[in-house]
Amino acid sequence: MPKMIKLLAGAAALFSATVAIASENAGKNTAKSDPPFLARDVAIFDTPWALAFLNGTEMLVTEKGGLVWLVDSQGHKQPVEGVPEVVHDGQLGLLDIAPAPDFAQSGLVYLSYVAPTSKGGSLALARAALTRTDGKAALENLKVIWRDGAMPGGGQPGGVIAFAPDGRHLFLTVGDRMRPRRAQDLSTPQGSIVKLTLDGAPAKGNPFENNVEARPEIWSYGHRNPYGLAFAPNGALWAHEMGPRGGDELNLIKAGSNYGWPLVSNGDQYSGAPIPRHSTRPDLAAPSVYWTPVIAPAGLVFYTQARFSGWRGSALIGGLAGMSLSRITFEDNGAAHEAERWDMEARIRDVAVDSSGYVWVIEDDSEGRLRRLEPK
Numbered sequence: 001m002p003k004m005i006k007l008l009a010g011a012a013a014l015f016s017a018t019v020a021i022a023s024e025n026a027g028k029n030t031a032k033s034d035p036p037f038l039a040r041d042v043a044i045f046d047t048p049w050a051l052a053f054l055n056g057t058e059m060l061v062t063e064k065g066g067l068v069w070l071v072d073s074q075g076h077k078q079p080v081e082g083v084p085e086v087v088h089d090g091q092l093g094l095l096d097i098a099p100a101p102d103f104a105q106s107g108l109v110y111l112s113y114v115a116p117t118s119k120g121g122s123l124a125l126a127r128a129a130l131t132r133t134d135g136k137a138a139l140e141n142l143k144v145i146w147r148d149g150a151m152p153g154g155g156q157p158g159g160v161i162a163f164a165p166d167g168r169h170l171f172l173t174v175g176d177r178m179r180p181r182r183a184q185d186l187s188t189p190q191g192s193i194v195k196l197t198l199d200g201a202p203a204k205g206n207p208f209e210n211n212v213e214a215r216p217e218i219w220s221y222g223h224r225n226p227y228g229l230a231f232a233p234n235g236a237l238w239a240h241e242m243g244p245r246g247g248d249e250l251n252l253i254k255a256g257s258n259y260g261w262p263l264v265s266n267g268d269q270y271s272g273a274p275i276p277r278h279s280t281r282p283d284l285a286a287p288s289v290y291w292t293p294v295i296a297p298a299g300l301v302f303y304t305q306a307r308f309s310g311w312r313g314s315a316l317i318g319g320l321a322g323m324s325l326s327r328i329t330f331e332d333n334g335a336a337h338e339a340e341r342w343d344m345e346a347r348i349r350d351v352a353v354d355s356s357g358y359v360w361v362i363e364d365d366s367e368g369r370l371r372r373l374e375p376k
């Protein structure tokens with residue numbers, strides 16, 4: 001590299017290090033046992049994974065084993081037929097579900113799952129019409145609109161869907177499937193967040209669309225296993241992901257950014273072997289918040305309602321290992337803080353807010369509860 005360019009590159013790295021927001025370790029925070037809400041048990045599911053409201057009173061709940069339920073706010077459950085076959089093994093199975101931005105008119109829903117392949121299963125994104133005839137609910141005209149490429153792998157599938165505020169695109173988290181190097185390999189979508197049209201095609205203007213060696217749907221990369229993805233009220237995209245031993249992360253997601261896995265982490269390998277910290281590589285995007293020890297974050301929703309008046313603008317994150325619910329606050333400069341964490345005495349898999357401002361959580365258990373949180 002010519003000397004002048006080297007100098008400029010060094011100056012750029014220094015500049016980005018100077019403007020980077022300091023990462024805050026929230027792992028040392030403790031969960032409070034006196035939450036400002038009452039939790040009402042509404043229904044029970046076998047290992048539920050995702051919860052999504054369709055309207056003010058009805059929601060869809062997925063179970064990892066491959067069932068979808070239509071549920072009302074009183075807890076009445078109706079099975080939804082027409083769910084595709086899934087690979088149910090450890091972390092793999094039926095994953096997220098989300099109504100289309102125009103669901104009220106189209107009746108379309110999107111779902112993610114690990115689909116059977118000769119290599120053990122690949123992450124699939126499908127779209128289907130939710131129909132209700134003669135008292136029966138079903139997914140009809142189901143079409144797989146995107147696949148991760150059917151490469152072999154282990155757990156850590158990712159699979160969380162978030163629609164862009166423009167209503168014309170969607171984002172999907174793709175886990176590294178326990179093949180960490182793929183998170184730095186732009187020729188595979190594993191370990192990335194992808195941006196797609198509502199038909200599953202790579203979005204126009206994606207950051208690597210002119211890189212012939214890259215998958216054109218990739219929006220950001222260097223991710224490990226993201227189980228939370230949501231747009232903030234100001235239009236910023238946030239994701240969280242599970243670290244290895246330590247180093248869970250909450251990241252502000254920007255087009256083309258590399259979030260570092262497995263080159264850097266604020267956690268270590270499960271063996272105890274160290275991984276270089278984010279601070280050693282200012283060229284890689286560092287988390288706004290990290291957790292060491294971990295909470296194993298799952299589910300992410302921004303709270304914009306009035307019912308919990310002090311929570312407006314906050315994000316809520318469930319904790320699997322943490323058996324917790326965390327409230328995250330944000331600053332205009334991209335900094336974030338775990339303001340509070342409450343002990344939920346169960347592994348929290350997903351969190352949602354209904355149109356009345358109540359918060360709903362589901363538990364990761366063979367008898368996992370759907371619970372409604374209301375202010376005390």
Ligand SMILES: [Ca+2]
Nearest residue numbers: 249259260261
């Ligand atoms: Ca990272």
